[in-house]
Amino acid sequence: METFCGHGLPSSLYTDRGSHYFRTPKAGDKVDKERPTQVGRALARLGVEHIPAYSPEARGRSERMFSTLQQRLPRELALAGVTDVEAANRFIADVYLQAHNVRFARPPEIAESAFVAADPDQLAEILCIEEERIVGRDNTIVFGRLRLQLPPSPIRHHYVRANVKVRQYPNGSLAVFHGPRRIARYAAEGALGGPPTERNRAA
Incomplete structure (x- = not known):
């Protein structure tokens, strides 16, 4: 919600095949796009193509990011004295993400944004x-x-x-x-x- 309101809608969203993203009848098989999850339903209504990751390279990249966050965030939250969810969300938005992006972000080849502006009221009824x-x-x-x-x-x-x-x-x-x-x-x-x-x- 924050990303879509702040930046707009992407043309597509590339994610792993977690059960919150896709239904997979059998582990390792293709996802069932005829029975979307809540995430799939929302993206379809917004016109955003939802692409499931199948290759080991794609899954490895997301898993490395999860590993980085899981290792760094708990320590950062503890050092900042954060003890509840609301304070954690504020810390992540105001402090951690900026520091993380300074270290890991790379400039895009094309500077112009590809996101499309979205109506916040419409987003609230879909997300x-x-x-x-x-x-x-x-x-x-x-x-x-x-x-x-x-x-x-x-x-x-x-x-x-x-x-x-x-x-x-x-x-x-x-x-x-x-x-x-x-x-x-x-x-x-x-x-x-x-x-x-x-x-x-x-x-």
Whole structure:
């Protein structure tokens, strides 16, 4: 989210085949692009090509970077007296990344950015967890341990048996969409977060 908002969208993203990136029916086989993960779904909606790494050289490069971070970061955090996640995130953004880039970054062959500017509001509606649900007979939706009660709607009597999508945002809050229309918002614990927004959205 920070990269896409700060720099824009890349044409493609080259990653390993970790289970958060791709579904692989059998270890070592090709990834299943017909059943995308949440990451794959989001990248597809953004128009970013997602390329899985298969060669040992490609995997080795990413693993070396992970090794560098895993060895250096814990020591740097300890030396800085960092003891919680929020402080760690601030330290990484404000201190560590700058020092890391000074040491390891290399200038690009072409200086002009290839990133494409993105609308932060659109990104917020895509870079989230999104799952399909069918509304129950009591006009509720089960999402994890929560049962979300849909509020009265000015455009229809109920949504019983309707197919909807539930989006869970990074801050834990939720929203329910019927087609392009957001029909309800909820706090992380499931409390209804105000009246439904009945305006059409492109997201």
